[in-house]
Structure formats: structure tokens, C-alpha cells
Amino acid sequence: MRYAVLAAGKRVRPILCLASCELVGGKENAAMPAACAVEMIHTMSLIKDDLPCMDNDDLRRGKPTTHKVYGEGVAILSGGALLSLAFEHMTTAEISPEKMVWSVRELARSIGTRGLVAGQAKDISSEGLDLNKVGLEHLEFIHVHKTAVLLETAAVLGAIIGGGTNEEIESVRKFARCIGLLFQVVDDILDETKSSEELGKTAGKDQLLGKLTYPKLMGLEKSKEFVKRLTRDARQHLQGFSSEKVAPLVALTNFIANRNN
Amino acid sequence: MRYAVLAAGKRVRPILCLASCELVGGKENAAMPAACAVEMIHTMSLIKDDLPCMDNDDLRRGKPTTHKVYGEGVAILSGGALLSLAFEHMTTAEISPEKMVWSVRELARSIGTRGLVAGQAKDISSEGLDLNKVGLEHLEFIHVHKTAVLLETAAVLGAIIGGGTNEEIESVRKFARCIGLLFQVVDDILDETKSSEELGKTAGKDQLLGKLTYPKLMGLEKSKEFVKRLTRDARQHLQGFSSEKVAPLVALTNFIANRNN
Numbered sequence: 001m002r003y004a005v006l007a008a009g010k011r012v013r014p015i016l017c018l019a020s021c022e023l024v025g026g027k028e029n030a031a032m033p034a035a036c037a038v039e040m041i042h043t044m045s046l047i048k049d050d051l052p053c054m055d056n057d058d059l060r061r062g063k064p065t066t067h068k069v070y071g072e073g074v075a076i077l078s079g080g081a082l083l084s085l086a087f088e089h090m091t092t093a094e095i096s097p098e099k100m101v102w103s104v105r106e107l108a109r110s111i112g113t114r115g116l117v118a119g120q121a122k123d124i125s126s127e128g129l130d131l132n133k134v135g136l137e138h139l140e141f142i143h144v145h146k147t148a149v150l151l152e153t154a155a156v157l158g159a160i161i162g163g164g165t166n167e168e169i170e171s172v173r174k175f176a177r178c179i180g181l182l183f184q185v186v187d188d189i190l191d192e193t194k195s196s197e198e199l200g201k202t203a204g205k206d207q208l209l210g211k212l213t214y215p216k217l218m219g220l221e222k223s224k225e226f227v228k229r230l231t232r233d234a235r236q237h238l239q240g241f242s243s244e245k246v247a248p249l250v251a252l253t254n255f256i257a258n259r260n261n
Numbered sequence: 262m263r264y265a266v267l268a269a270g271k272r273v274r275p276i277l278c279l280a281s282c283e284l285v286g287g288k289e290n291a292a293m294p295a296a297c298a299v300e301m302i303h304t305m306s307l308i309k310d311d312l313p314c315m316d317n318d319d320l321r322r323g324k325p326t327t328h329k330v331y332g333e334g335v336a337i338l339s340g341g342a343l344l345s346l347a348f349e350h351m352t353t354a355e356i357s358p359e360k361m362v363w364s365v366r367e368l369a370r371s372i373g374t375r376g377l378v379a380g381q382a383k384d385i386s387s388e389g390l391d392l393n394k395v396g397l398e399h400l401e402f403i404h405v406h407k408t409a410v411l412l413e414t415a416a417v418l419g420a421i422i423g424g425g426t427n428e429e430i431e432s433v434r435k436f437a438r439c440i441g442l443l444f445q446v447v448d449d450i451l452d453e454t455k456s457s458e459e460l461g462k463t464a465g466k467d468q469l470l471g472k473l474t475y476p477k478l479m480g481l482e483k484s485k486e487f488v489k490r491l492t493r494d495a496r497q498h499l500q501g502f503s504s505e506k507v508a509p510l511v512a513l514t515n516f517i518a519n520r521n522n
Contacts, residue, residue: 001374044341048337048338048341051334051337053332053333053334053337054334054337071314072314073312073314073315073385074382074385076309076312076314076315076337077309077378077381077382077385078378079341080305080309080340080341080344080372080373080377080378081372081373081374081378083341083344083345083372084344084369084370084372084373084376084378085369085373085374087348087365087368087369088366088369088370088373090365091362091365091366091369096358097357097358097359097361097362098358100358100361100362100365101352101358101361101362101365104348104351104352104361104362104365105349105352107348108345108346108348108349108352109345109349111341111342111344111345112341112342112345112346112349113262113342113346115345116341117338117339117341117342117345120338121335121338124334124335124338
């Protein structure tokens with residue numbers, strides 16, 4: 001569990017959670033358990049994605065994948081333990097029991113058949129499909145569920161814990177949805193244009209597995225234009241907040257759009 | 262998920278949860294979401310136990326195992342989705358937010374490195390060990406974590422939700438600990454003495470895998486005596502409750518001690 005979680009990840013989800021909490025006037029400390037919980041769940045999904053019966057990947061976050069080091073059995077058990085530790089750790093947050101129950105429910109929803117698992121299931125059943133027969137909708141279903149939902153949940157949890165109004169939570173949710181899609185489009189572009197060394201994970205993997213990607217469906221240039229549009233849209237959802245409070249999330253958006261790994 | 266959960270299980274954990282709720286004066290309905298959650302988590306652990314990289318089993322609850330029918334990828338994803346659904350479903354219980362947070366924490370603790378996963382990890386690392394070198398303590402560690410902890414949690418959740426006093430919850434916890442051990446000793450005896458057809462799962466599997474069992478460590482006769490002692494101990498922990506309220510749990514104890522599959 002330590003090996004997988006403490007590897008050099010970008011920590012986009014926890015940062016998003018903490019920054020959303022501060023955006024609505026909350027304190028970073030209050031959102032820390034939720035931020036860690038979301039990173040544990042993200043790591044669990046990476047461990048599973050890399051398994052031989054899934055993407056069968058050897059490299060993650062610049063290191064050999066968990067099952068390569070500890071074997072499949074321990075890797076699968078680590079995933080389950082990280083998932084339950086996420087919920088246990090969430091309950092240590094110093095927030096009202098009402099907010100805690102709300103947060104637990106939001107977190108649980110992002111993992112199962114309406115979240116991560118839906119995306120992963122669709123993903124493994126899509127390998128080798130004829131790209132002429134599946135469209136953008138199919139691709140977006142996978143990405144929304146595999147990536148965007150947990151990013152959205154990270155942000156929403158931050159806003160709930162930070163004491164945001166319903167309207168503020170809704171703005172944060174819309175912002176995070178753009179970020180979620182943005183994150184995946186950039187991921188797809190990087191997989192096609194960067195080396196494994198630069199990425200810290202196996203490059204060109206999507207192509208090899210016959211996976212659907214944005215560059216494949218709309219071409220590299222149009223994908224890059226899409227990145228620009230999503231960046232603009234994301235910022236617009238933050239217009240209701242003061243420019244000072246918005247700064248960390250704008251920086252995060254730019255980081256995601258311009259990252260090299 | 263449906264295939265695995267709705268197969269013909271004995272439902273010992275949900276029954277224990279509901280009966281413990283009623284024991285302390287609560288209503289069955291209030292504990293139903295927790296009872297279902299515990300069964301989902303139990304099923305998740307069975308799906309994982311049966312995987313090729315774990316016990317590699319073909320038969321469970323009288324049917325082919327989940328990965329045999331749906332493939333390893335879907336089986337692993339189902340496990341994660343059941344785990345998160347358990348927490349999501351828990352939050353639908355009509356109890357105070359305070360009790361809910363307490364319940365979520367108890368549930369989470371029973372799954373990870375101090376619960377199910379600890380037992381499963383020790384279990385897969387114990388196969389083929391020299392029986393002369395490991396003792397009863399080693400065996401009990403596995404069983405307490407793989408089986409007894411979740412049975413205990415089922416009962417404790419019922420008692421919390423039912424509004425039991427701290428003293429009552431403690432009695433229920435002690436009772437459930439006996440039941441947990443009792444359940445596993447009987448399981449080991451059945452694995453050695455019954456056929457796969459009678460059990461609805463592969464018999465003689467423990468022997469085949471070189472697994473530690475009570476009959477192997479203390480012999481069949483002493484194991485049967487141990488069953489009698491645990492049955493007696495379990496009943497003693499219920500002495501503080503009225504005989505009428507205790508009836509369902511006594512019946513459950515007898516069912517576990519005398520079951521044939």
C-alpha cells in the first residue's frame with residue numbers, strides 16, 4: 001500500500017480537494033483526510049488498471065507496478081485495503097456528522113458502477129473494437145467515469161467540507177468536470193507524443209492495446225484545440241469567486257493543460 | 262455483482278446483524294442497510310479468495326465462481342464495486358449522523374489491514390508452510406481476521422444501530438467473537454469430512470493447498486470438542502439479556518455449530 005501510494009504521483013486530486021476547500025473559505029486541515037482518501041482510491045484504481053488481466057502494465061509513476069514487485073495476490077489485496085482505508089481515514093475529518101455522511105456517500109458513489117468501475121469495465125470490454133463503429137460518446141463515457149468522476153468528487157468534497165453554499169458547490173462541480181475531461185485529453189495526447197521515460201509509465205500503450213483516444217478519434221490538432229476550449233470553460237466556472245481565491249485552481253488548470261507527464 | 266451476491270449463501274452475517282439489533286431493542290428495518298452492506302463485503306472477499314492468483318477455486322455457493330463466468334477483470338472490478346456499494350448503501354440507514362459515522366468507521370476497520378485483508382494476506386503467504394513450525398496462534402490470526410472480524414462487525418453494527426448501551430454492545434461483541442471462531446472451526450471440519458456436492462464449494466481444498474486447519478493442528482476429535490466449548494462460551498455472553506430476546510441468536514449459534522455445509 002505504501003509502495004503504491006507514496007510513489008511520485010502528481011497529487012492532482014488531493015490538490016484539487018484542498019484548493020476547492022479554501023476556495024469556499026474553508027481551512028486546508030479540515031479537507032486533508034478527504035484529500036488523502038481520494039488519492040488512496042485513485043491509487044487503488046491504478047493498481048487494478050495495471051494488473052495482467054487488465055492493462056498488464058509493468059511501469060507506473062516511474063517504478064515497476066505493484067503486482068510486478070509484490071505479486072498479483074498482494075496487489076489485489078492492497079487495492080481493497082486502500083479502498084477501505086480511504087473510508088476509515090475520511091471519518092477522522094473534524095467536520096459535523098451531517099457533512100461526514102454526505103461526504104462518505106459522495107465518495108462511495110464515485111467508485112462503483114456509476115463511477116470508476118463503470119469506466120474500467122467499459123474500458124476492458126472496448127479493447128480491439130473497430131474505431132469506425134464506436135464514437136466520441138463511447139470514449140467520453142470511459143473517460144468521464146475512469147477519470148473525471150473522481151476529480152469531480154475530490155473538488156466537491158473540498159467544497160462541502162469547506163462549508164460552500166449549494167451554488168458554490170455546483171460551480172466547483174462544473175469546474176471539476178471540465179478539469180476531468182481536460183486531464184484525460186492531455187493524457188491521451190501525451191501517450192501518443194512522449195516517451196516512457198518522460199511519462200514514468202509505458203508510452204504508446206493505448207495504441208498497442210487498440211484503445212480509443214482523442215487523437216485517434218479527432219486527430220492531434222483538434223485534440224489540442226479541445227484542450228484550449230476546456231481550459232477556457234474551466235476558468236469561466238470560477239468567475240463567481242474572488243480572483244485571489246481562484247489563483248490556486250487557475251494554476252492547477254494551467255498545470256494540467258501544459259504538463260509533460 | 263448480482264451473480265455473486267444473490268447466489269445461495271447462508272446469510273449468517275446479515276442475520277447476526279439484524280438479530281443483534283433486535284436483541285438490544287432496535288427495529289429490524291433500521292439495521293437492514295448495514296446487514297446488506299456486510300453481506301456485500303463478505304461476497305467481495307469470496308470473489309477475491311477464489312481468484313486464480315489466490316485460492317484458484319472453480320466452485321462457490323454451488324455455482325461456478327465469478328471469474329469463471331465473467332473473467333478475471335470483471336470479477337476484480339465487481340469486488341471493488343461491491344465494497345464501495347456497501348458504504349454507499351450503509352448511508353441510506355435511517356439512523357442519526359453520529360451513529361452513521363461510528364458505523365462507517367467500524368465497517369471500514371473490519372476490511373483493511375486490521376481485518377479481512379490481514380487474514381487473506383497471511384493466508385496466501387502461509388500456503389505450503391511446515392505445519393510443525395507454525396502453531397495455533399498463526400492459524401487463529403488468519404481465521405480471526407478472515408472470518409471472525411466481519412462476523413463481529415456485523416453484530417456490533419446491529420447493536421449500535423439498535424441503540425444498545427456500551428455494556429450491551431460489548432456483550433454482543435464478545436458473543437460474536439466466539440461465533441466467529443466457532444464458524445471457522447466448523448468450516449475446517451466440514452472441508453475435511455464432507456463432499457463438494459454437500460458443501461457447494463470445493464471440498465478437501467485446504468488439504469490440497471497445504472492450508473492450516475484446526476483438524477490438522479489438534480485432530481478431528483479435539484476440534485469437535487472445541488466446537489462444544491465455543492458454543493457454551495457464546496451462550497454465556499448472552500446471559501444479561503432476556504431469554505425471549507436471546508432466542509434468535511441461540512438458534513443461530515446452534516445452526517452454525519451443527520450445519521452441514
